[in-house]
Amino acid sequence: MGLIENLKNAVIDGDVDSAARIANEIIDRKMDLKNAILNGLSAGMRVVGKKYEEHEYFIPEVIVSADALNTAFNIIKPHFKDKDTDYKAKVIIGVVKGDIHEIGKNIVAQFLNASGYKVIDLGRNVPPEKFVEAIEKYNADIVAMSTLMTPTLEQMKITIEHLKENGLRNKIKVIIGGAPTDQEFMNEIGADYCCKDANETVSTLDSIIIKNEVN
Amino acid sequence: MSLIEDFLTQFGFSQELIEGVFAKPGATMPAIFLAGGYNVNEYYKMTGVPAYEIVRNARHLIKSQMNLQYKFKVDLLTCLVDLNIMSESFGAKLYYDHDVLPMPNKPAIESLDDIDQLEIPDPHKDGRMPVIIEAAKLYKEKYKAKSSLIYGGYIEGPITASSNILGVENFMRGLVTNPDLIHKLLDKVTTALIEFGNAQLEAGADAIGIAEPTASSTCISPDFFKEFAFPYLKKINRKLNTPGTLIHICGHTQPIIKQWIKIPNTFIISVDEVDLTKTLETIGNKFIIVAGNISPITLLRETPETIELITKDIINEVGNHGKFVLCPGCDLAPGTPEENIMAFLNAGRKYGKFPI
Structure with missing residues (x-):
């Protein structure tokens, strides 16, 4: 071998x-x-x-x-002599405000890292303003939010509203994940993708790149 | 059966509830719920008392639970709050917020090498354990004689408590890389959990519930459940001064049901993501009551009509089997609409008349 x-x-x-x-x-x-x-x-x-x-x-x-x-x-x-532009895309990732469960998010971040994405990890308990700030600062292509708990689902919706208010919603793809999330909830809050695990996140983002949907 | 009836009476089960548990003609399938996060949030909205105060005050805790009892008329009352009681008592730091339950912030120890630094906390002194004990005492003094309620004290399960003491990620890593030290930690935490549970029983709790979500197959393998959860849950159930406990494990648990029901003195298993028919089959003739399993996400997000249908499906699936109570798969989420909870309970009352 x-x-x-x-x-x-x-x-x-x-x-x-x-x-x-x-x-x-x-x-x-x-x-x-x-x-x-x-x-x-x-x-x-x-x-x-x-x-x-x-x-x-x-x-x-x-x-x-x-x-x-x-x-x-x-x-x-x-x-690895890699230039910033060699990354497939820049991803802001974090666990939404009110939740501290970050194992899943960490695993997704590591998968994305190893699959050629530049990942900016905001950690856990991330308020909507922090997501907005990071997207602007890093000129990110994708924002990935997660939560393990049902009560904090609402924070995903609030964060998306913050993106709209700051004129960022159309410039970025929004991806959500975590146990209580599903396609129905994704549609309800106006996110773009809902992924069930790290593998699916990588393949979903790869498919966006192929389709050139990322600005 | 009279032996079992006696057994249930010890926990404060009313005759009506016992008949419901045994699916006797004319009785109704019992319905209960677990409310910690929901209950604290509701009480905050109603009174303005912030969550960080409610969870540190036995009087508020009991009042918040009695408020639910008044509204929904269920037979079970519990002082359930968050699952950080033991870790905080061991020295972990929490985030306290005004409208939701506290959450882990910093574990008690950063590394398994620091296990020897952990001192077994005193249930009457450390963290919020005295608050939970006081709640059981208040219940006994003020409400026990007046009502047919069952008051359940609670402890976290050994895996759930230990993972919050060490930090969940480190704990999970340790299961693979350092099983000996994990056993050492679990042993210490188990001793503390037994003392805490017994203190609640002594103060007036009718029964003890054990919340062990981190041992579910959503988190750890069935093999790890057998090696790391089972022996300690067994020890807890043997050493608690009560003839039986409720063990709640939410998430995916089908692969561990067989092992779970072998834990001695387990008399109710509160299940979440399982096939009820298969679960009842696995239990067979053993006297173990299953409590399940409408999803709290369904209760939070669906309409009362859908909830009625889903509850009816559960009732029809279980039918006249008995040894079953309707219960959400986990703690009700804050903000769950009242009409949804009513739809769930009413469906039980409407379709759960025996024979089904």
Whole structure:
């Protein structure tokens, strides 16, 4: 098995030490880093996402896989001569105001990072004004909001209203996620996409890019 | 059956409720709900008392619950608030807001290496445990003799409490990378939970509910449930000075029902995302009551007509099986329309007459 395949497996197994060792070896051997990210890390994380969907993996397993991915990604990143414009798109991500559950959001952010997106993570309990501020500051293409709880669903609607008031709504794609969200709610509040997990988020954003819907 | 009737009477079950539980002809399928977040938010809107004060004051807590009882006439009362009582008592910091329940802000410890720093809190002194105990005492003094209510005290389950003590992400990571230290943490937290539960029983609670959402298959695997949740829930149920507990696990739980019902002294399981027919089948002849399972999201967002239909479907699915009470899958969401809650309860009263 090649190193890239080993890197992919280290991510799938959540083996942080192997992921670090292989990432360093890839750099020492001056291998193609873009290939390592896409076919090693990103491909590994896609398998993890699939295993999660199929109830073979649960949150603990996904977290240690994301740890392995992050460790390797942080080793590779400084060597990856990438310009800002090489990113597929800029994504602002955060858990809406009133909610602090951020594991899902963190995993989505890591998936997006490894799939070639520039991710600006605003953390948890993010008020609508902070989303607006970050979108303007980073000139973002996509805003991704999440919540685990039902009471805080309302905050997604409020945030979208803030985007409208600030003239940003038509310049940006709005993507929502988290356990209580669904297509019906997405339509109700006027978001563009609702994704059920990290894999779906990446494929949805990739499809927007292909369709050139992002400004 | 009279043995079981005696058993239920110990918890304050009325004759009417017992007949409902056993699906006796002429009785009605019982309906209850769990209200923590909803209840605090309603009481705040009604009185202007901010949530951060309600959750720290036993008198407000009881009044807010009696307010619901007055409005909806359900047989169960609980001082349920948020699921950070134990973690806060161990030293975690929370965000307190004016209209919603407190939320975790900073865990009690940042790393599993700091477990030895954790001291088992005193239920009569630390965090908001004294408030919850006081609520049980107030209930006993003021309301117990006058009503047919069941007053349920509550504790968090060991996984839920421990994950808030260590931070959920670190806890989840630790399950894979450091199981020995996680067991050490769970053991310590279990001791504290038993003391807290017993203090509530001593103060006047009729029964204890255990809220363990973080052990659901939405979060951890059935294997991890067996290894990390089961032994500690078993210990809690054995050491609490009560013949049985209600265990609530929301989220996806079908794969763990078999293991869940093996926890000794479990007499009600409050379920969320499960197939009721399969669940009742798994339980078989065991005396365990199932409480379920209309989604709180449905109650928050659908119309009363839809809610009536969904509740009717649940009633028809369970039919005359018995050992079943209607209950939302989880805590009612703040802002759930009153007419929706009424639609749920009324559907039970309208379609739940035995025989169905």
